[in-house]
Amino acid sequence: MSTIDVLEQPPAQELVETRARGRFRGTPMEAKIGAGILIVLLLAAVFAPLVAPYGSNELDFTHVYSAPSWSHLFGTDGAGRDLFSRTLYALRLDLAIVLVVTYPSLVIGVLVGAVAGYFGGITDAVLARLVDVTIAFPYMVLVIAVIAIVGPGVKGVLIAVPIISWALYARLARSQMLVLREQPFMLATVALGYSTPRALLRHAVPNLMRSSLIYSTLDVVANLLLLTSLAYLGLGAQPPTAELGTIIADGQSALLNAWWVSTLPGLVVVLFGLGAGLVGDGLSHGRMRGGML
Amino acid sequence: MSVVAGPLLDIEGLRVEFDTPHGRIVGVRSASLSVRPGEIVGLVGETGSGKTLACRSAMRLVPSPGRITEGHVTFDGRDVLAMSSRRLRQFRAHEVGMIFQDPFSSLNPVLRVGRQLEETLRVNLGLATAEARTRALELLADVGIRDPERRALSYPHEFSGGMRQRVMIALATASQPRLLLADEPTTALDVTTQAQILKLLTRLSRERELAVLLVSHDFGVIAQVCDRVAVMYGGYIVETGPIGAIYTNAQHPYTRALLESIPRLESAGKKTRMRAIAGDPPDPTDAVSGCVFKLRCRHRQPVCDTISMKLDPVSPGHETACPVRPFAAADEQHVTGAGARA
Numbered sequence: 001m002s003t004i005d006v007l008e009q010p011p012a013q014e015l016v017e018t019r020a021r022g023r024f025r026g027t028p029m030e031a032k033i034g035a036g037i038l039i040v041l042l043l044a045a046v047f048a049p050l051v052a053p054y055g056s057n058e059l060d061f062t063h064v065y066s067a068p069s070w071s072h073l074f075g076t077d078g079a080g081r082d083l084f085s086r087t088l089y090a091l092r093l094d095l096a097i098v099l100v101v102t103y104p105s106l107v108i109g110v111l112v113g114a115v116a117g118y119f120g121g122i123t124d125a126v127l128a129r130l131v132d133v134t135i136a137f138p139y140m141v142l143v144i145a146v147i148a149i150v151g152p153g154v155k156g157v158l159i160a161v162p163i164i165s166w167a168l169y170a171r172l173a174r175s176q177m178l179v180l181r182e183q184p185f186m187l188a189t190v191a192l193g194y195s196t197p198r199a200l201l202r203h204a205v206p207n208l209m210r211s212s213l214i215y216s217t218l219d220v221v222a223n224l225l226l227l228t229s230l231a232y233l234g235l236g237a238q239p240p241t242a243e244l245g246t247i248i249a250d251g252q253s254a255l256l257n258a259w260w261v262s263t264l265p266g267l268v269v270v271l272f273g274l275g276a277g278l279v280g281d282g283l284s285h286g287r288m289r290g291g292m293l
Numbered sequence: 294m295s296v297v298a299g300p301l302l303d304i305e306g307l308r309v310e311f312d313t314p315h316g317r318i319v320g321v322r323s324a325s326l327s328v329r330p331g332e333i334v335g336l337v338g339e340t341g342s343g344k345t346l347a348c349r350s351a352m353r354l355v356p357s358p359g360r361i362t363e364g365h366v367t368f369d370g371r372d373v374l375a376m377s378s379r380r381l382r383q384f385r386a387h388e389v390g391m392i393f394q395d396p397f398s399s400l401n402p403v404l405r406v407g408r409q410l411e412e413t414l415r416v417n418l419g420l421a422t423a424e425a426r427t428r429a430l431e432l433l434a435d436v437g438i439r440d441p442e443r444r445a446l447s448y449p450h451e452f453s454g455g456m457r458q459r460v461m462i463a464l465a466t467a468s469q470p471r472l473l474l475a476d477e478p479t480t481a482l483d484v485t486t487q488a489q490i491l492k493l494l495t496r497l498s499r500e501r502e503l504a505v506l507l508v509s510h511d512f513g514v515i516a517q518v519c520d521r522v523a524v525m526y527g528g529y530i531v532e533t534g535p536i537g538a539i540y541t542n543a544q545h546p547y548t549r550a551l552l553e554s555i556p557r558l559e560s561a562g563k564k565t566r567m568r569a570i571a572g573d574p575p576d577p578t579d580a581v582s583g584c585v586f587k588l589r590c591r592h593r594q595p596v597c598d599t600i601s602m603k604l605d606p607v608s609p610g611h612e613t614a615c616p617v618r619p620f621a622a623a624d625e626q627h628v629t630g631a632g633a634r635a
Contacts (some may be wrong), residue, residue, distance in 0.1 A: 120357075184399035191354060191474075192413055192464070193386025202412070206403045 031282020117177025
């Protein structure tokens with residue numbers, strides 16, 4: 001064997017495998033833990049009807065305010081409903097709403113921001129002012145005002161949150177677009193004769209997604225807290241539908257005798273916040289395919 | 294190498310202005326330049342001379358708020374400045390390609406290299422996906438990327454600078470353009486890589502009858518590959534001609550000064566000095582009367598305050614904007630003894 005053999009390139013197959021492994025190896029530990037937490041919560045929510053040992057409104061007056069045990073993991077409430085099952089159903093509803101209000105806002109916001117930053121001039125001036133006005137609007141007041149109009153229930157959140165939350169994504173995407181449009185590869189899309197929609201959607205937007213996705217990990221938590229707060233105030237889904245906020249509010253009067261009613265669903269909210277926070281942290285530290293932003 | 298024919302690209306009396314809050318800046322004052330099919334033309338000048346703007350004007354890629362306010366750009370008999378935006382896109386897609394100085398940012402960082410090539414082939418040439426894939430691999434191999442099947446799956450950051458510039462060349466020439474605008478394509482590369490890229494450009498030019506407008510601040514680069522050269526200073530083309538004539542018989546004091554500032558191997562060990570050009574380049578916001586170079590020129594005459602910077606022929610194909618002609622006599626001696634005289 002000569003020294004030349006050592007210098008020879010490894011076979012292609014081997015390199016492809018190395019790369020696939022490398023992608024996970026580069027993922028920071030906090031992102032893995034966070035993703036694990038989120039996956040468990042999401043699976044529990046999605047498969048709530050299969051996982052939950054009892055129905056969400058199944059009454060059992062022989063077990064009122066039972067402490068957590070193997071038959072009732074989270075204990076029961078004043079009507080003998082199994083809190084573990086109720087929490088799962090509540091999580092299912094709440095996460096669905098949170099995802100529905102967060103990610104469409106992200107898409108709209110990134111597109112608006114990309115357009116504003118790419119074209120500049122009057123387009124930018126108009127869109128940027130619209131963003132400023134939206135961000136300056138008191139968030140909670142708008143949400144409660146919308147609920148006052150459409151009545152209590154999740155509809156208010158579904159309408160009010162997207163009205164506001166696209167704006168932060170738009171501002172984020174716009175500021176990055178301003179940097180991006182000066183990059184030679186954006187000039188190259190013009191030099192190659194690509195259409196403006198192609199340059200924007202295929203070449204600019206993928207470069208803008210990363211920071212918006214990182215920001216969205218904060219946003220989903222904020223939206224879950226908002227939803228929980230509204231439900232706590234009685235402005236969310238109406239009884240007997242379970243929401244995390246309503247369960248917490250229900251348990252408040254029995255807090256000294258049955259601490260678990262409010263505490264355990266509350267911890268689920270905290271756990272979700274922790275998971276999302278870790279993922280966001282990991283994404284912002286990790287190197288993502290050499291992306292520039 | 295060069296084919297004698299009518300010009301493919303013809304720029305006449307080009308003027309590019311920027312209206313800024315701080316006043317009007319004139320990036321290019323008056324530039325005339327032509328490139329024939331299959332020919333490599335160098336455009337040389339220092340930073341701020343307007344060479345990049347002149348080059349980009351050929352495909353109307355002047356950065357905002359710049360405007361082409363005077364002159365004509367003609368490509369194969371068609372008026373580029375009068376094209377509708379649709380026609381202009383077609384023109385950019387099929388007839389001209391462009392490569393940039395910085396190969397680190399001229400490829401999209403989040404798309405695989407093969408995908409970027411396939412995109413051009415599909416969008417600009419209308420190839421089907423499978424065809425585009427095969428063709429992309431051929432193109433990568435053609436610009437000297439080894440193992441293209443594997444490299445096509447890589448992202449730009451996994452390539453070295455020289456390799457990225459090769460990919461960029463493949464991308465810019467994928468739709469078989471007839472003209473390639475190369476804006477300082479080797480400035481960000483080390484010298485060995487630079488030589489390889491220049492060799493690649495020369496080969497592509499010869500094989501595909503590709504005309505190249507090569508912008509550089511480095512006479513050494515220009516001398517390696519160009520058939521003709523245009524020297525730009527302060528927004529004017531001050532001298533243009535075949536590379537040999539410019540090298541041995543430059544008539545403009547700026548061209549001479551530029552040539553004298555190149556380090557030469559043959560002067561190593563001798564007690565010689567490289568001559569820097571005294572003074573600063575002209576401010577593009579100032580109005581100039583007469584010659585733009587007069588303030589730094591060692592051969593200044595009263596006539597320099599009134600001349601028009603028009604190019605006058607010296608010999609066939611060789612034109613200069615200097616009417617003083619301080620080097621008209623005793624030339625050979627001057628060029629070879631340029632360094633020693635200092």
